[in-house]
Amino acid sequence: MTDAAALQASEAPLNAPEVILAEPRGFCAGVDRAIEIVERALLKFGAPIYVRHEIVHNTYVVNDLKARGAIFIEDLAEVPPGATLVFSAHGVSQEVRQEAARRGFQVFDATCPLVTKVHVEVAKLHREGYEFIMIGHKGHPEVEGTMGQLSEGIYLVEDVADVAAVPVKNPAKLAVVTQTTLSVDDAAEILAAVKTHFPEVREPKKQDICYATQNRQDAVKVMAPQVDVVIVVGSPTSSNSNRLRELAERLGTPGYMVDSADDLKAEWLDGPNGQTARRVGLTAGASAPDVLVQAVIERLRALGATTVRSLPGVEEHVRFPLPLGLGDKSMAEVSSSRS
Structure with a gap:
């Protein structure tokens, strides 16, 4: 092979980036x-x-x-x-x-039944005389719904600094609950501060952050170190999608969110030396349908990507029952309505 041919071969991957898909991703x-x-x-x-x-x-x-x-x-x-x-x-x-x-x-x-579980826990412990600290983001509808289970005695903390200001009446009767779509790492840091400040606080038997949020964040932790840039499919209002982008950035990989393939910018694929990213990581928040992921893949192909592969990850087989009165339509009818 000539020197010129060898150089061309060594540079080929830079002009033909690989798309790496996180597993799991998308709908929960x-x-x-x-x-x-x-x-x-x-x-x-x-x-x-x-x-x-x-x-x-x-x-x-x-x-x-x-x-x-x-x-x-x-x-x-x-x-x-x-x-x-x-x-x-x-x-x-x-x-x-x-x-x-x-x-x-x-x-x-x-x-979501996992949010309902939090509501049930709040109601049960409230009857036993507990107050609550809720770890979450102010203004998020899930936070408003959970805090709205009580008329008083539930206090929101958004960061470690908020913990010391919580006006708890009886620290021996205090419980903590969490928004289900938070950053696992951020929530753990705030919870540690809560436990330091209120050593007797009662924690949930199982963490409130949902399995899907945990799995998608874990998948980004695996993927981000292997790629040059992470693209997250999700809407700006999606808490769990925002956390995925933030997590990639925290791990040292540039991260961007797209609501659709049209939002993807070619310059995001530029590496630090002006070279095209060798590997582009792609994931999706729990509220983003796969049709959007496929559209982003096609956009990446148009920008030069030639291969797409999935990383191994957790397989999810969770399914929640429907409310009474809505279970008599066949799935075929529902599926056809989506097409």
């Missing part, structure tokens, strides 16, 4: 269930179906359901009498539940 069981609840309600009752807040935080999913007759609202005053109402996967406060009951809506609850 709670998101699948929530979307299916809206789809089945539309099939059974017809449009419109009202949904309190975005069913999940993904622009593509929300727009697709809007096109089929779902109407997304924040205020129950926007829902007409006798309408069918779906609560989003993030959960709602007791005040919202009570208002929906007063107004007589037919309600289907798409709250």
Whole structure:
């Protein structure tokens, strides 16, 4: 081989980057269930179906359901009498539940069962006289829903600095709960501060951060050191998607989020020396459908990627049951409605 040919061969991978897919990525069981609840309600009752807040935080999913007759609202005053109402996967406060009951809506609850588990724990321990610290992000609908299970005695902490200011009345009767979509590492750091400041605090028997959040973050921890850049498919409002991008950055790999393939910028693939990234890592938040991942792959192929391979990872087989009254439509009908 001539020197010129050898040089060309050594540089070839730079012009033909490899796409590395994280496993697992994309939809989790709670998101699948929530979307299916809206789809089945539309099939059974017809449009419109009202949904309190975005069913999940993904622009593509929300727009697709809007096109089929779902109407997304924040205020129950926007829902007409006798309408069918779906609560989003993030959960709602007791005040919202009570208002929906007063107004007589037919309600289907798409709250993720792992969020419901947190609500049940809060209600149970509250009856036993406990106060609560909630680790989470202010303004996130899941946080509002969980804190809204009580009228008082639940305090939000967003970082370590917030812990010392919590006005706990009886530290011996204090429990901690967590938003399910947080950074595992950030939550652990805040929880350690809580335990230092309140040594008697009661922790959940099993951590509140959900299996899907944990698995997707673990997959990025495996992938990020092997690639030059990480692309996360997810909407800006998606907490778990944002955490994936932040995690890649924390591990020293540039990370970017895209709501769709159109958001992907070619310059993100430029390496530090002006060379094209050899390996591009790709993952998706738990509310991002695979159709968006495939579109990003095609965009990367258009930019020069020639190979795509998946890393080994955890296989997820979780499935949550549907609410009563929505289980009589066949999956074939629901699947055909998605196409």
